[in-house]
Amino acid sequence: MDNDNRRASRRTEVLSNHLLPRPHTTTTLLSPSNCLSYSPPELSSSNPVSFDTSVMRSLLDGHNLDDRDWLFGLIVQSPLFNRQERGGRVFVSVDYNHTMEQQREETMRRIGYLLDRGVFRGWLTGDGPQEELRKLALHEVISMYDHSLAVKIGVHIFLWGGAVKFLGTKRHHDKWLRATENYELKGCFAMTELGHGSNVRGVETVTTYDSRSGEFVINTPCESAQKYWIGGAANHATHTIVFSQLYINGGNQGVHAFICPIRDSSGNVCPNIRIAECGHKIGLNGVDNGRIWFDNVRIPRENLLNSVADVSPRGEYLSSIKNVDQRFAAFLAPLTSGRVTIASSAVYISKIGLSIAIRYALTRRAFSMTPNGPEVLLLDYPSHQQRLLPLLAKIYAMSFAGLELKMMYVNRTPESNKEIHIVSSAYKATFTWNNMRTLQECREACGGQGVKSENRIGPFKGEFDVHSTFEGDNNVLMQQISKALLGEYIVCQTKKQPFRGLGLEHMNNPVPVLPSQLRSSILRSSEFQLDLFHLRERDLLGRFVAEVSQYQAQGESKESAFNLVSPLPCFVNYSFIDSLPYSLYVLPELSSCRGLGQSFLRTSNTENLHRGGVEGASWFIEGCLGSVEVVICLDFCG
Numbered sequence: 001m002d003n004d005n006r007r008a009s010r011r012t013e014v015l016s017n018h019l020l021p022r023p024h025t026t027t028t029l030l031s032p033s034n035c036l037s038y039s040p041p042e043l044s045s046s047n048p049v050s051f052d053t054s055v056m057r058s059l060l061d062g063h064n065l066d067d068r069d070w071l072f073g074l075i076v077q078s079p080l081f082n083r084q085e086r087g088g089r090v091f092v093s094v095d096y097n098h099t100m101e102q103q104r105e106e107t108m109r110r111i112g113y114l115l116d117r118g119v120f121r122g123w124l125t126g127d128g129p130q131e132e133l134r135k136l137a138l139h140e141v142i143s144m145y146d147h148s149l150a151v152k153i154g155v156h157i158f159l160w161g162g163a164v165k166f167l168g169t170k171r172h173h174d175k176w177l178r179a180t181e182n183y184e185l186k187g188c189f190a191m192t193e194l195g196h197g198s199n200v201r202g203v204e205t206v207t208t209y210d211s212r213s214g215e216f217v218i219n220t221p222c223e224s225a226q227k228y229w230i231g232g233a234a235n236h237a238t239h240t241i242v243f244s245q246l247y248i249n250g251g252n253q254g255v256h257a258f259i260c261p262i263r264d265s266s267g268n269v270c271p272n273i274r275i276a277e278c279g280h281k282i283g284l285n286g287v288d289n290g291r292i293w294f295d296n297v298r299i300p301r302e303n304l305l306n307s308v309a310d311v312s313p314r315g316e317y318l319s320s321i322k323n324v325d326q327r328f329a330a331f332l333a334p335l336t337s338g339r340v341t342i343a344s345s346a347v348y349i350s351k352i353g354l355s356i357a358i359r360y361a362l363t364r365r366a367f368s369m370t371p372n373g374p375e376v377l378l379l380d381y382p383s384h385q386q387r388l389l390p391l392l393a394k395i396y397a398m399s400f401a402g403l404e405l406k407m408m409y410v411n412r413t414p415e416s417n418k419e420i421h422i423v424s425s426a427y428k429a430t431f432t433w434n435n436m437r438t439l440q441e442c443r444e445a446c447g448g449q450g451v452k453s454e455n456r457i458g459p460f461k462g463e464f465d466v467h468s469t470f471e472g473d474n475n476v477l478m479q480q481i482s483k484a485l486l487g488e489y490i491v492c493q494t495k496k497q498p499f500r501g502l503g504l505e506h507m508n509n510p511v512p513v514l515p516s517q518l519r520s521s522i523l524r525s526s527e528f529q530l531d532l533f534h535l536r537e538r539d540l541l542g543r544f545v546a547e548v549s550q551y552q553a554q555g556e557s558k559e560s561a562f563n564l565v566s567p568l569p570c571f572v573n574y575s576f577i578d579s580l581p582y583s584l585y586v587l588p589e590l591s592s593c594r595g596l597g598q599s600f601l602r603t604s605n606t607e608n609l610h611r612g613g614v615e616g617a618s619w620f621i622e623g624c625l626g627s628v629e630v631v632i633c634l635d636f637c638g
């Protein structure tokens with residue numbers, strides 16, 4: 001046989017080995033192993049939880065528990081949410097195999113299901129803290145299940161609906177709010193342009209007024225003015241809020257918001273509107289982000305959202321807010337609710353990631369310490385504890401802080417608006433950054449299993465990454481907070497008045513004196529750590545003000561002096577810790593772990609525990625794991 005024939009014959013033999021069934025010849029039989037009889041803790045009959053979890057839950061969720069359970073119930077009942085039963089338990093999770101277009105249509109079907117069951121009732125037409133808390137609670141539940149669904153609803157209700165509510169007046173409320181709640185139209189929110197995202201004041205879309213016809217004319221004058229990333233625009237939205245420069249008699253009155261139809265009720269794009277797709281994203285593919293161009297589109301004069309400023313039929317510009325900066329700030333009001341929901345949802349997602357990673361670490365074993373000995377639980381490795389437990393402790397702190405932010409928001413008054421803007425920006429940035437770090441650690445802590453989409457942590461990284469960018473880029477928000485703190489500091493120092501709000505009140509007290517001997521017990525005490533932070537903040541603020549003033553003395557404007565002193569004055573990260581009843585908890589399941597002894601809980605503000613009646617429960621131990629607390633504080637400190 002020549003070489004060619006030998007190779008052909010060899011290939012045929014290999015192929016037939018693959019194709020023809022052969023008797024299986026095993027030399028060893030699988031012997032029973034502990035792994036095969038493994039049962040995850042939630043399925044085991046002996047319940048390891050030694051305290052009332054409902055009390056813990058009511059502390060953490062904080063409000064509207066029945067509403068949350070009702071919505072969880074609706075979600076698990078419907079096949080639209082990929083219900084699966086395993087081991088007697090029901091699981092729901094988005095299907096990661098679907099195409100972008102399938103995901104977008106599923107989002108709309110899920111919205112229809114929730115709409116029919118009254119989930120959105122009162123979200124825009126209801127008023128008062130109770131209605132708002134119900135809305136926030138239900139939105140949190142939705143975001144835990146499917147981020148695309150939450151964002152798509154958020155754009156329609158919080159951004160489009162919020163803009164109509166906050167920037168519009170009675171004529172807009174009567175016409176649009178109930179219709180929005182009932183999804184008779186689908187709204188989107190076109191603020192960002194290709195050329196201007198964070199710098200909203202720089203948007204290039206132009207709107208002029210035609211007094212002969214009583215219409216506004218909206219135009220996209222150049223490619224960089226195309227609206228970009230607009231959630232809902234690519235496939236479904238019928239109306240948009242357009243943010244545009246308003247020119248009256250040739251004079252620019254700054255950015256204003258208008259209602260503009262972009263599709264008819266059959267889904268056809270309106271005349272003089274062009275729409276394109278933003279394409280596949282690293283997450284959130286159930287949301288149809290799109291680009292919009294306006295080619296001299298005409299809308300009635302009444303479509304200007306006129307709570308801040310109006311234009312008379314004859315074309316006179318009317319506004320009770322004469323200060324251009326204040327007028328612009330008023331137009332950004334709808335973004336505050338978005339920041340509150342993003343901050344809160346980031347906390348819930350970190351909780352899910354940590355629950356998954358910690359449960360896994362309580363079941364997964366790797367390496368044995370003795371020959372033929374049992375392998376060690378991952379969570380019994382000190383390094384594993386140090387990776388996950390500080391993150392767990394931090395998320396308890398953030399959970400309470402997020403609750404406090406929600407309470408501030410729903411009980412807002414005109415006087416508290418500035419503080420809410422600052423706190424919501426700070427928490428949005430801090431919690432979303434923390435969420436991404438937490439998810440990455442959890443992903444790695446689960447090893448290869450963390451990569452599997454079904455285990456959720458991996459997809460969360462893609463889904464929630466955008467939290468640091470939309471509704472205010474985190475770095476840009478941090479700069480705004482720094483400016484606000486700087487302004488507060490300068491005003492109080494110059495006018496010799498006490499600090500009030502923004503977490504700077506500690507500066508009304510004498511400068512803390514640190515003990516000369518730093519023993520371990522002192523280092524671990526929360527009083528010492530707070531003193532340290534207060535000193536740090538005083539020092540950073542003082543130095544920051546001095547540097548800005550130095551540049552101003554050299555002729556720089558306040559704005560440019562501020563930018564010259566940046567990079568980020570990171571004291572802002574800490575400024576709100578005073579308002580954080582930060583607590584350290586470790587789940588009771590961990591108490592069986594070597595090295596941790598008992599489960600423990602420590603809080604610098606026990607109010608929450610007293611309220612929940614948990615104090616005195618057997619698992620409550622005053623005391624703390626010093627290193628964990630230090631990590632928490634340092635992280636807030638930046």
Ligand SMILES: Cc1cc2nc3c(=O)[nH]c(=O)nc-3n(C[C@H](O)[C@H](O)[C@H](O)COP(=O)(O)OP(=O)(O)OC[C@H]3O[C@@H](n4cnc5c(N)ncnc54)[C@H](O)[C@@H]3O)c2cc1C
Pocket residue numbers: 155189190191192194195196197198199228229230231281284289466469470471472473474475476
């Ligand atoms: C998935 C998704 C959905 C979105 N949905 C909507 C929507 O529905 N409607 C809408 O209007 N917009 C939407 N956006 C747009 C979003 O709000 C913007 O992307 C965001 O405001 C940031 O703008 P930008 O992308 O232009 O980034 P830029 O503003 O160009 O920022 C780029 C980088 O520069 C930095 N930077 C910017 N300014 C400064 C400065 N002064 N000093 C130092 N650093 C600076 C930022 O920190 C950032 O890292 C969405 C975006 C995404 C990704």
